[in-house]
Ligand SMILES: NC(=O)C1=CN([C@@H]2O[C@H](COP(=O)(O)OP(=O)(O)OC[C@H]3O[C@@H](n4cnc5c(N)ncnc54)[C@H](O)[C@@H]3O)[C@@H](O)[C@H]2O)C=CC1
């Protein structure tokens with residue numbers, strides 16, 4: 414996987430931004446754009462329910478509408494953040510309203526830039542992104558790949574859009590399903606592990622509150638240690654494991670439980686599901 418890490422760059426031109434489908438990830442990208450310097454007056458978000466639009470307007474000061482066609486008119490950046498099954502119908506609604514030179518950004522798992530190019534005017538620039546939910550606190554990671562008509566400037570613009578959501582990494586599009594399986598879904602695995610650690614603490618007699626606090630602080634500290642020392646996880650794991658001590662006994666139990674193999678199977682399952690979803694939607698529309 415080829416990667417280039419981008420630094421956050423808050424200044425620069427901010428073409429009008431339309432976010433189509435403003436649920437969990439749409440709102441995360443929208444909030445990141447505002448932090449990156451997009452003025453709220455230059456951001457429009459689309460919703461299915463007007464009450465959700467009012468909530469977004471109150472929280473972020475952006476314009477909202479239920480009309481996707483209206484939202485993309487005059488927009489230089491158009492973020493698609495609906496579920497995969499809703500994308501084809503959405504593209505049919507907006508295709509004729511898309512301005513020349515607009516860059517379409519997909520955060521949708523599985524769907525290729527080709528899926529968009531086949532349904533939008535010839536030559537439309539499409540950039541595929543796989544973000545994750547810690548982006549909401551500026552601690553996410555997003556992988557970006559340009560489609561066949563996306564210029565380097567287009568991809569750079571998308572990197573600027575995401576610059577305040579955390580790390581932004583460029584990857585080849587063929588790797589996006591693997592990225593989705595690792596970092597896209599990854600927060601769910603980490604929350605699962607934290608919950609399991611806390612549950613185990615309760616089994617050993619700790620209160621739920623203390624067990625959860627210890628589990629969260631341990632994951633946070635370990636992640637920061639990996640990041641700040643640059644050491645390989647195996648080296649750091651060995652530093653915890655005293656000869657004949659408690660940690661090795663615990664790690665043996667994890668190995669006997671097949672935890673490592675389960676992670677390998679889990680990522681394969683997520684990757685396969687991503688490809689299945691896309692193949693089914695290609696066939697249907
Ligand atoms: N939640 C996550 O951790 C991640 C999600 N994604 C991708 O982000 C996309 C959105 O996922 P979530 O935000 O989690 O789902 P969500 O269900 O929270 O948001 C989707 C939103 O789109 C709206 N919507 C659907 N059709 C619409 C239409 N025609 N016009 C306007 N609004 C419409 C829905 O009402 C909903 O609010 C998915 O394609 C997913 O693959 C990608 C990476 C991580």
Ligand SMILES: O=C(O)[C@@H]1CCC=N1
Pocket residue numbers: 522593597598
């Ligand atoms: O579960 C999903 O389909 C989305 C894509 C990556 C994370 N959440």
